[in-house]
Amino acid sequence: MINNLNIMLPEIFLSLSIFFILLLGVFIKKSFNLIFNLTSVIIIITIVIIFNNPNDEVKIFLESFTRDSFSNYFKILILLSSLFVLNSSKNFILDNKLDKFEYPIIILLSILGMFFMVSSNDLILFYLGLELQSLSLYILASIDRDNLRSTESGIKYFVLSALSSGLLLYGCSLLYGFTGSTNFDLIADQLIKENTGAVFAMVFILVGLAFKVSAVPFHMWTPDVYEGAPTSITSYFAVVPKVAGLALLIKFMFIPFSNILLEWQTIIIFISIASMILGAIAAMVQTNFKRLLAYSSIGHIGYALAGVATGVISGYESAVVYISIYVIMNIGAFSCLYLLKIDGKYKENIADLSGISKKNPLLAMSLLIILFSLAGIPPLGGFFAKFYVFMAVLEQEMYALAIIGLLTTVMSAFYYLKIIKTIYFDENVISFEPVKNKVAQISIFTSCTILITFFLYPSVLNNLVGSLFSN
């Protein structure tokens, strides 16, 4: 028993810390700063704990909880990205009077939910994790409760997400009914093509998961929530839940659905193509930077799903590499938003970027690198992400998917170029306040450095990811 607890140490530590700082927040007045800093410390300690965790596969609690290299990799990715997102947004939180002590605590709660998602090996545990994460996210979306847009986005997200959770739960119950088990491994044995009811259940589960990663046609909430929520929350939404959602999706394809590859493959291919196309076309007409990033994230999920659609391990690996590089690029892109301040207000329209190339050449250059990388132009990191995905896709001789995917890259290049045009080609100069936000600057610098130097050792991530699917 005590050994089992050792395996769950990151989760246990995280939950105890959450209780502790929650109490601290209740009893100490004006405790935002303290709790915020404690949160960062907790995240760092959790990272250390996971690093010290062995990577061999162990399943505990009636095989409902797995600890293996896959879950450890994703947990570290989630923690690192939340650390960067949270700290670079601190100034923004303070300036917009969002400094409620619950803010970081809810973030930690959602991280805890994601931990259970990526570690789950059982329908019930997976659903509990997912709901813990989702409930935290609803609150976060409407955290600026006096702001109409923020509240609206929270409600919107809640209503739609609850619907998708309902579908997901229905799928889970069907799956249990037709396979007689909630354990992933046992489901995998039972779930074959002939088991029509279970295949039917698979569709419902896919719908729920596609909603969580905001893939077309279940993407409707994304642009509104991204635009409505405060930027600090949007950057969290754009990065961390996507990672967890994709990890869960891959896990479902890899374990319980592994025997009905042909059944889900067509669905994923459709979702992937639709996301790539919609992401590329809808983003072209956006004027709000956050909304544009919402559509761009839909497109990017499409590329990651193209890797998943191959149904082979090299494809899953490429999807994991893709999402990792996507995280790096998005942290950089959102951190840039924290430095754009005019007359004491943070700006989020693309037109407001004009003239930063003169006022703040370093910021302009960083945005240039990040945007070209998002567009997937070599030699930046974003290119390699796409390259690996299409390597895997073409290995399976899925030519149509590869060609459509690459054509949408060209289309999406158009709107990234449009932002670069605003930054570099347009003349009118808007006066900026020099914003001091060291952490945001560090995040941008880190992200740009990784993207530029990625081509020197392009297989670093592949080596890391290579071991995830060994068992």
Add this chain to the structure above:
Amino acid sequence: MNFPILSTLIFLPLLSSIFIFLTRDKKNNYGAIYISLFSSTATFILSLFLWYSLDLSTAEFQFIEEKSWINNFIKFKLGVDGISILFIVLTTFITPICIISCINSVKTRVKEFLIAILILETFMIGVFCSLDLVIFYLFFEAGLIPMFLIIGVWGGPKRVYSAFKFFLFTLLGSVLMLVAIIVIYWLTGTTDITQIYEISITKEYQYLLWLAFLSSFAVKMPMWPVHTWLPDAHVEAPTAGSVILAAILLKMAGYGFLRFSIPMFPIASEFFTPLIHTLSIIAIIYTSLVALMQDDMKKLIAYSSVAHMGYVTLGIFTLTKQGIEGSIYQMISHGLISAALFLCVGVVYDRLHSRMISTYGGLVNYLPKYSFLFIVFALAALGLPGTSGFLGEFLVLAGTFKKSYLAAMLATFGVVLGAAYMLWLTKRVIFGVANNMEIKSLPDINKSEILMLVTLAFFVVFFGFYPAPLMETFNVSVNSLINNYQIALTAK
């Protein structure tokens, strides 16, 4: 030799661009200009040394550098042979000239401009050195970023449209090449081109892959009907941008045909020869006619570039020794001549800020030195014997006659049209009556302009009379290219 001379050549400009980035923004930016001049000249000297020490008696790749890159499947592999060395030297030769030209023509953000040019040089040298398809693609595409910025930031009034068109056309062409590269990897198990040369790909795949490569090279070349981005890009780009675009970027596609399409897909190359010939002939005649009607000097030269590139593709796909040698010669000579012509336009543009032919006229009376050089380059562009332009066209036509009388005849007709638009341009700009009172007070070309133009004029005339240094360099490599092609065809 253990010294990684090719990597040094590639990354020296990149390294110096970091130094330029660190210089202080002073009024004249002399620090940045000196660093970039120094580094680009050093790169040029290094490339001359490379040319000198290249063993010309073998067609093997030399100075090979290999480093494991993407684990266990793609290697970072560089190497040069008799064909690529000429393009490398052309690149390193044109870059210092561009940097000198920007002293006069670029007034804003000089530092950033120099950084863009040097980064572009890195990517261009990389294209000509790479012996691996993925590395080639990487450099080929990466060049879009600095060129996009050069056109967009320092360009003319319609620069946004032109920059977007340039970027999206080229990107659209090359994504299909990326698909082809990955497919080649899964077919042959490697992207190392020296190994792919040894493997024969099946016929059906050759056709498709060849077309995918064509989609990229046709846009870059540019071939009719996807040439429309070029006049726009040229017109709006600043002088140095036009020079690099015409002199080097267009040559990447011709080089790509020689290095990839023909040796890797010989059967498809033979099969599609009529297609390329048709497109080339249309390009030669149609764009020459279009060039006749232009009233913008840069646009006229841009269209003439398309026509000249038509000769290059025609020559390459005669797949005869004369044709291919003529094409390479034509590419090098066009690199010098078009660069010079764009510089000539830049010289008067800096003074009067107009590219319209009607603005000028009678320049010979007020800018005699300039007019002399302009006429030299115009005559070279129309292929006057004694200039490098003649030899290339002559060899291409000689090679074409071996393959098809009709194509050769039509192409020869293009030579006449070429003479027509170039001479008419000269007549309207250099001779005649000055249309504009301001011309009378224009200063003649200054020292830096003389330096650039005279250097170019020297090489244009020198290679017109004495082609041996170039011919000897690529002779063996072209022979082996054709031999391998013939062997592959007989083996099918």
